[in-house]
Amino acid sequence: MVEGEFLQAPPIAGTSAIGRISDYVSLCKPRILALLVVVAVATAVVVSAPAVPWGRVWLVALSGALASASASVINNLMDRDMDTLMDRTRNRPLARGRVGPAKALALAIGLLSAGVALSLLLNYLTAIFVLLGALIYAFVYTWWLKRRSPLNIVVGGLAGSCAVLAGWAAVTAALSPAPFIIALMLFLWTPSHFWSFALVHRENYRKAGVPMLPLVAELSTTARYITLHTVLLVGASIALAFLSPLGTTYLVGAAVCGALFLWCNVLLWRNPRGKAAWASYKLSGMYLLTLLAFMLVDVLTRVAG
Numbered sequence: 001m002v003e004g005e006f007l008q009a010p011p012i013a014g015t016s017a018i019g020r021i022s023d024y025v026s027l028c029k030p031r032i033l034a035l036l037v038v039v040a041v042a043t044a045v046v047v048s049a050p051a052v053p054w055g056r057v058w059l060v061a062l063s064g065a066l067a068s069a070s071a072s073v074i075n076n077l078m079d080r081d082m083d084t085l086m087d088r089t090r091n092r093p094l095a096r097g098r099v100g101p102a103k104a105l106a107l108a109i110g111l112l113s114a115g116v117a118l119s120l121l122l123n124y125l126t127a128i129f130v131l132l133g134a135l136i137y138a139f140v141y142t143w144w145l146k147r148r149s150p151l152n153i154v155v156g157g158l159a160g161s162c163a164v165l166a167g168w169a170a171v172t173a174a175l176s177p178a179p180f181i182i183a184l185m186l187f188l189w190t191p192s193h194f195w196s197f198a199l200v201h202r203e204n205y206r207k208a209g210v211p212m213l214p215l216v217a218e219l220s221t222t223a224r225y226i227t228l229h230t231v232l233l234v235g236a237s238i239a240l241a242f243l244s245p246l247g248t249t250y251l252v253g254a255a256v257c258g259a260l261f262l263w264c265n266v267l268l269w270r271n272p273r274g275k276a277a278w279a280s281y282k283l284s285g286m287y288l289l290t291l292l293a294f295m296l297v298d299v300l301t302r303v304a305g
Contacts, residue, residue, distance in 0.1 A: 023093035027076045027104060028069035028111075035289070036068045036133075036163040037061045042292040043167035043182050049245055049299045053171055059122060060130075060170035064163055066115030067134040071159070073108040074138035077101055079146075082208035088201060108138075125169040133162030150213045157190030178244035181236055185291075188233040192226045193284040196268070199223075199277035223272035226280065227265040234258035237291060246298050253294030261287045 044057045076083070076094050083095035093099040112134055119127040141156030161183035168179035191213075198205060198212035199222060205212045214222045237258055241251035261283060268280045 019098075023098050024107065027073045027093055027099065027107070029072035029075070032072060033065050033068045035285075036160065037065050038289065038292050039160065039163045039182075039186060040064045040167035040170075042295045043164045043179055044171045045299050046182070046244060046246065046295050047168050047174075047176060047178050048171040050303045052299075052303065056122060056170050057167075059118060060126060060166055063115045063118035063122075063126075063130050064133070064166055066111045066118065067130045068115075068137075068163075070108045070111035070115060071134040071137040073104050073111065075142045077104045077108070078138075078142050082147075082210065085208045086201075086204040088204055119166070119170075122170045126166050129162045129166035129169055133159045133166065136162065147210060150211045150216045152210075153194045153212070154191050157187045160186035160190055176244070178240065178246075181240045181243060185233055185236050185240070188229050188236060189284065189288055192229040192233065192265075193281065193288075195222055195226050196277050196281035196284060199268075199272060200274075200281060219272040220269070223265070223269045227262075227269055230261055230265045234262060246295060247302065248298075249301065250294045250298035253298075254291060257287050257290050257294075 041057055041061050044060060045052050048057075076092060079089075080092070080094040080101070083089035083092050089095060094101065094104060112131075115134070116127055116131050119130040137156060137159035141152060141159065145152035145155055164179055164183040164186055195213050198214045199219065202212065202214045206215055213225065217225075234254075237254040238251070240246060241254060264280050264283045268276045270276070
C-alpha cells in the first residue's frame with residue numbers, strides 16, 4: 001500500500017443494511033476468529049483442569065475474538081490493493097469499495113481497544129498476549145513480511161501461538177510444558193496449512209506479487225517443507241499427551257489424526273498440484289479442530305467423571 005493512499009477509497013456502492021452488516025462481519029474473518037477462540041479455550045481448559053474457571057475462560061475467548069477481528073480488519077485494509085488483483089479476493093468489501101477505509105480503521109481501533117480492555121480484567125500478561133497476537137498478524141505479517149518474504153506465514157504463525165499463551169495466562173500463573181507445546185503446535189501448523197492453500201492459489205498470488213513459498217521454490221520443495229512441518233507437528237502433538245494432564249482419549253485421537261494428516265502430505269509430496277494440494281489444505285484445518293476437540297473431550301470427560 002502506497003503511503004498517503006491508506007485511507008483513500010473508491011466510490012462506495014449503495015447496499016442494504018443487512019449487506020452492510022455482512023460486509024463488516026466478513027472484514028473480521030469469522031473463520032479465523034472462531035479457530036483462535038477454540039485454541040484459547042482448549043488451552044485454558046487443559047492447563048486449568050480439573051477446576052476450570054469458566055468465567056475467565058469465556059472472558060479470554062471474548063477478548064481474543066475482538067482482538068482477532070481487529071487484526072483481520074487491518075489485514076483487509078492493508079491488502080485491499082492486492083485484493084483487487086486476485087480472483088478469490090476481488091469481491092471483498094474494501095476492495096469493492098462497499099466499506100470505506102476510514103470506517104474500517106475506526107472499527108479496527110474500537111475492536112482492539114475493547115479486546116485489550118476486557119483482557120486487562122484478567123491480568124496484564126493476558127492483555128500482552130492478546131495485543132501481541134493482533135499486532136503480529138496485522139503489522140509483522142501483513143504490513144512487513146507478506147509482500148517481502150516467503151517466510152511471511154512462518155513468522156505470522158506466532159499470532160496463533162499468542163492465542164494459546166493468552167488462554168494459559170488467563171487461568172493460571174503456574175508454569176508447565178503444556179501451553180508452550182500447544183503454542184509450538186500452532187506455530188508448526190500454520191505454514192503447513194497456508195502453503196497448501198498457496199499451492200492451490202499460486203497464480204492468484206503471482207498476480208498480486210506476493211512471494212509465497214510455491215512461487216519462489218519448486219512445488220516439490222514446497223511439499224517437502226509442508227511434510228517436514230507436519231512431522232514436527234505430529235511429534236509435538238504426541239509429546240503433549242505425556243507432558244500434560246491429557247490422557248488416553250487425546251493420545252489415541254492425536255495418533256490417528258496425525259497418521260491421516262501425514263498420509264495426506266505423502267500424497268501431496270507425490271503430486272503437489274490440484275486435488276492433492278486442496279485436500280492437504282482442507283484436511284489441515286480439520287486436523288487442528290479435531291485435535292483441539294480431543295483435548296476438550298479428554299479433559300471434560302475426566303472432570304465430569
